[in-house]
Amino acid sequence: LPELPEVENIALGLRKTILGKRIHRIDIRQPLILKGPHSSRWRRFMANIAGHTLTSVTRRAKRLIMTTDNRMTLLIQLGMTGKFLLRQEKSFRDHDLWQHTHMVMTLSDDVVVLYIDTRRFGRIWLLDGLNPKRPDTAMEAVGLGPLGPEALSINLTAFTRILHAQRPIKALLLDQTRIAGLGNIYADESLFAAGLHPERRCAEINDVQTRRLLQEIKAVLRRAIRAGGTTFSDFRNAYGDMGRFRSRLKVYQREGEACFACGTMIEKIVVIGRGTHFCPKCQPAG
């Protein structure tokens, strides 16, 4: 489940290899994943991109943005299992993942970029005229849900403001319109690091705890980025490497195991329909 740190690592990997490369062609094997006003005319859109150069690969929350020198944009939301894989030749056709490869970009220098998504929750929007430094307007214009501030850069004032709500704190952390980039893994890990029960009502969190939670969110995300993200089964970066953060998770997927801080058994509950892991002693309710 690619969250901010995983998408950041995918972007880093893609940037290193494909920036400045010329696009020879883009093949779509599964048109159903395409969205946006050009999706029904995707053949024309892709033909219009061919021959041009990739000028930027950026990230907004969990969304990837790839732009060309003729101001065309592929905006990718990876969903649960979406990934990019870089290959030097076309031997990937024998690969196990070929049946879930929905897009193939052939670039200069024999670089091939595969977009692979087993469960097909991911989507690719075909856009034109998006400014990669200010992508939100264009994204909302094509019906993508509005995004709150980046979890890595939201300031204390804004964070305090969104905590004026009656929902459980975990629900807020997963709400991309309030704070963008966290998913289930890093929401649970941040709440553990801050010593907050995931069902704690937002409005009951005091100023000291608020400051602490914001610091821990950013610290957890930064550590996860440096570790290359978290791999359970699916996530790989653009070079096929697994993330190394899994062994450093404190609560996520550790139900029944001992808390590293106090030895209490980690519990798993359901909050707004999501599996939620926490230490009942380090993260007391009420």
Added chain:
DNA sequence: ACACGCGCCTGATCGC
């Protein structure tokens, strides 16, 4: 406006 819950989709795991 706000908040919750369903359904999409497939592979892994569970239960009989």
Added chain:
DNA sequence: TGCGATCAGGCGCGTG
């Protein structure tokens, strides 16, 4: 052993 049922989860969308 085999096969159907269940679960996981990001996000759009419908509903209260």
